[in-house]
Amino acid sequence: METKQDIAYLEVPTAAIDIEKTTRSDGSILLRSRLPLESYPEKITERLCYWTDKNPEKTLLAQRDADGNWYRLTYAEVWKRMLSVAQYLLDSGADKDHPVVVLSGNSWQHALLALAAQHVGIPFSAISSAYSLKSKDYKKLKHCIELLTPGLVFAQDGQRYQNALNAILGDTPLVVAENAVTGAVLFDELLGVPPTKSVQQAHAALTEHTIAKILFTSGSTGMPKGVINTQGNLSCNLQQITQTYPFMSNGGLHLIDWLPWSHTFGGNHNFGLVFYNGGTLYIDEGNPTPAGTEITVKNLREIAPTVYFNVPKGFEELVVQLDRDEALCSLFFSKLKMLFFGGASLSQHVRDRLDALAMRTVGKRILISSGYGMTEACPSTMFNTRYDQLSGNLGVPVPGISAKLMPCDDAFEVRFKGPNLTPGYWRDDLQTENAFDEEGYFKSGDALKLQDVEDANQGLVFDGRITENFKLNTGTWVNVGLLRTQLMNESNGLIKDVVLTGYDQSFVGALLFLDANMRQQMTLEELPLRLIEVMTAIFKRNTGASTFIKRALIANFEPSAKRGEVTEKGSINQRAVLTQRKDWVAKIYQEPSVPEILEI
The missing domain is CATH 3.30.300.30 (ANL, C-terminal domain)
Incomplete structure (x- = not known):
């Protein structure tokens, strides 16, 4: 029988766990890390500038072109092109009250738009492509557009998004990357705009409170809400994540990732970590379906990640392929330091299969980590970094954040306060007011409980979604x-x-x-x-x-x-x-x- 001593893990550095617990007279419990939050930039693109100076020729982004070859952009190329796009945005109808909106999925053009908008303080919003491609009435898309009043809209493929554009565009300027439609500007034109001092001036005027992004909640219980992410919110959370997993810093992060940038996991967490830490991101156009997994597998036959992020459904599809293909499995685990899942719980049988595949391939188990996040936190509030973690354990609060367990019926609702938490919802004062309690803690709607009531370092366990x-x-x-x-x-x-x-x-x-x-x-x-x-x-x-x-x-x-x-x-x-x-x-x-x- 296997004992704890028999289990061999590939050890990677993670933050120490040191949680202070305070129980209050009203029955609430406060939890916070005693580890100090280290300094972080006031503006989100400062780290991009840092890595461009330090390692300009390193690949930041890569995506397959129409011929199936990897089209790569270095840090220097991304920086130069971003400044041109930023100038175009300043000259367009987009401003702090009229965001830049993207309707389509992940692409290098999408990335440049996002970075450029944030660099000059124009709010940026990526809307789930499902609202454009899988809807007949475009109800959710129309809701988002009416709330945002965009100054510019981008769609990767003008013809593919034609019906959605007809439903929402009106007189709003349109940019497309391919298959132009009437009235659209081709994205390549943006790259030829020479930047002026106005880009520097706009960037210099930013503060940590400047709105960087508006990301929409899933809308599973009603119409999507536009969550405000400020410059400081984003930078803070990327620092919190990097402190938790210090092996990601100094250019060591090598990702191949499909998670959509219209969601906080893909757009803030994964993409943000790459340019914050000088890493490389290969854009995977797959998804966790049998057909989408074939695309992912094709990419993984060429790219060995150092960290692999996915949702449980994605891991379920992937383990089948890894088990069948020895060469694929060997390359996948060759540089891997951590597997990370989010969005739902990873079933025990998938964990066991990943462990077995790692042991068979590299002779050691790989850290399978997870945590607790939400759009309103950009997204991370807690992480479980234990090698022997129990299923459902979400870990402990990150440095700089305070978690409150508030009695609610027969459970505890978890609430959070910290510099990575949203100031509220875009143009929705009522939802904003209802989202926070009288102490300024954001009300998550999730129930958590301590794994061990005597030892907060053992972490918190998911106890249901109150709603x-x-x-x-x-x-x-x-x-x-x-x-x-x-x-x-x-x-x-x-x-x-x-x-x-x-x-x-x-x-x-x-x-x-x-x-x-x-x-x-x-x-x-x-x-x-x-x-x-x-x-x-x-x-x-x-x-x-x-x-x-x-x-x-x-x-x-x-x-x-x-x-x-x-x-x-x-x-x-x-x-x-x-x-x-x-x-x-x-x-x-x-x-x-x-x-x-x-x-x-």
């Missing part, structure tokens, strides 16, 4: 996040996702989304027996009707991104599925139950 949790008709709360994770872990990979049901009902039910490969390996007789076995195991461990699943139904449909049931990061939107699939939910509570229902 997802619901009550049975007995008045008992159902912890959706916890029960969902238990079910997926117990199934050892057979259940890839779950939507829990039971609002105002007498028991908890579930729609089960199964792993296609594992499902095919089981007979029609074996499959229901295995699922009932999983449900029964949870029933035996837990007590009370709110802590186990009485009935479940295998979802013989794929959740639809067009209907909002799947987010851009590949995770299921619980509320959307419950709203869109009411007929499926009704089957679970039908009396007598229908034959396809699994029941314990």
Whole structure:
């Protein structure tokens, strides 16, 4: 039997863990790191300037061109082109009240626009491409545009985004990189604009409070909200992350990454870390689908990352490919120092497979890290850097931030305060006022609890999303996040996702989304027996009707991104599925139950 001493890890430097805990008379608990937050730039592009001076010929960005070859831009080239784009923006209709808006996905042109806008203090907003390409009524896109009142809009491909542009553009200036449409300016024209002193003057006028970005929340519980990220918010959080993982500093970060820049994980965390620390980013145009994974795998056959970021769905797809292809696996692990997941919990069976692949390839396990983040924090508030971390443990607060656990019903809502936290929402005073408590802490809506109430250094554990949790008709709360994770872990990979049901009902039910490969390996007789076995195991461990699943139904449909049931990061939107699939939910509570229902 393997013991703790037998486990060999590739050790990399991470920050010390030293958490101060204060319990207050109102039952709230304050947590903060005793490690001081080190200094960070007031302006987000200062680090880009630093690395351009220090290592001008190093590749900052790379992306495949139309012929499939890597098109590379050095730090010096990015800096020079950024200044030209910045001048164009200053001469356009964009300003502090009329942001630069991007409708399309990640690209080197997108990167230059983002950096240029932030360099001269024009707010920048990347909007999820799904709002343009997967919607028929463009409802969310129109909402975002009406809120922003943009001074300039960019789309990578004018023809591909033509319908969305027709729905929202009006008289707003349009820039496209390819397949120009009537009235559009080609992006290459921006690169030929000579920068003047006005670029320097605009940059000099920036402060840490200048708005840098407006990133939209997912809109899973309503219309998207425009989260303000200031220059100081962004710089602060990149310093907090770098302090936590110091091996990323000094040019050692080498990423290949697909995560969309319209979300904080990809756009702030990953892209930001690269130019903040003098690294290199290869833009991966894949995604966590079978077809998208083929693109990612093609890229990983050529590029060896030092850190690999992904969402759990992406890792689920990738481990299958790594297990099949020895050469791919060897290159993937050859320079790897850390695997990092975000957006949801990584199931234990995927962790185990990653461990096994690393041991088989390099003879040591790789740190699998995670944390807790949100758009309002740019995004990071906590990290788990332990090699022996427990599933669901989100780690401890980063330096410079204070976390408050506030009693809420039968749980603790986690709230945060620090220099990386947003000042509020763009043009929405009511949402801003409601987002913070009387002490200025941002209310996350998530429930966390201490892993060990006697030792805060052991970290915090996810205890459900307060806005997802619901009550049975007995008045008992159902912890959706916890029960969902238990079910997926117990199934050892057979259940890839779950939507829990039971609002105002007498028991908890579930729609089960199964792993296609594992499902095919089981007979029609074996499959229901295995699922009932999983449900029964949870029933035996837990007590009370709110802590186990009485009935479940295998979802013989794929959740639809067009209907909002799947987010851009590949995770299921619980509320959307419950709203869109009411007929499926009704089957679970039908009396007598229908034959396809699994029941314990």
